[in-house]
Amino acid sequence: MAMKEFLRTKGFKMTPQRDLIFKSFFEMDRHVSVDELYDRVRQLNSSVGYSTVWRNLKLICKIGLAEEVNLGDGVTRYDRVTKVPHGHMYCLKCKELIEFNVDHIMDFLTVTANENNFLPEGYKIEIQGYCAKCRETMSEDNGDRLT
């Protein structure tokens, strides 16, 4: 019942839908989209509305438990916030998101920001490409290269 109290201190109420959405979100694979979470939630309670899922995902971000991740494919994903900042390897084929440690880089980025008198609020380190799994099945069907 910890979450309920936590929300209360911020002026939010707990509801069955919210409880289900929150639990589902934290149980799922990281980096879910609204649709993915919506599908999951509907499996457990088919009466929950899309906008409710969406609003709660936004709420989770607002209270600092997740962040929006934008890979440029037009779909916003929600990434659970961890204490350690991390980078993402984003597979252009299977869309998987693999995390990696970015401690080294952080130092550099902090310095860079300071040098420019820029006040950092967040970082995004991303490698786009093809994951090990997809590279295997890449012999016959190739991606969309130019021309």
Added chain:
Amino acid sequence: MAMKEFLRTKGFKMTPQRDLIFKSFFEMDRHVSVDELYDRVRQLNSSVGYSTVWRNLKLICKIGLAEEVNLGDGVTRYDRVTKVPHGHMYCLKCKELIEFNVDHIMDFLTVTANENNFLPEGYKIEIQGYCAKCRETMSEDNGDRLT
């Protein structure tokens, strides 16, 4: 007339609109959105359609002269490709994009990809925050902090 020949080798034709759009794009500030380029082009020739601008921006990307940049504010920007990869400092207030050198980081990222048997196609290094200019005018009106 170099561009025309270049396009021809890839099966594309040159048109007055295309010529105007290409020239405008390369003359403008880096990181333009479709709307911004459209506005600029319309100043020079008000009969050019939005979709034509959009398609040519896509074409510029396809032939490798620009890349889409997605900052998560719902607007795709087009960043001229330079030989040197670079990072972006993105001001959450004025939306300005400031570039910085990322040579150090590249080594690290390359190694990281290799370790995971990940085939990199592109990188994205971004610092979100507030630029020097905006920090000054940040005393009275503050941004949207949680709650």
Added chain:
DNA sequence: CTGAAAATGAAAGTCGTTTTCATTAACGTG
């Protein structure tokens, strides 16, 4: 219990992006 405030679900609205389609233009070829 009760009322004020928040949450919900359905539907509609928003907005940037993308496609469709009829028409026009480019340009290698004859």
Added chain:
DNA sequence: CACGTTAATGAAAACGACTTTCATTTTCAG
């Protein structure tokens, strides 16, 4: 240079993810 194939254009419609609206229901402090 006229021709025909193929690409490009412009207007409008379609798309799709995201966001808001609104009437109704639910939560929860007092």
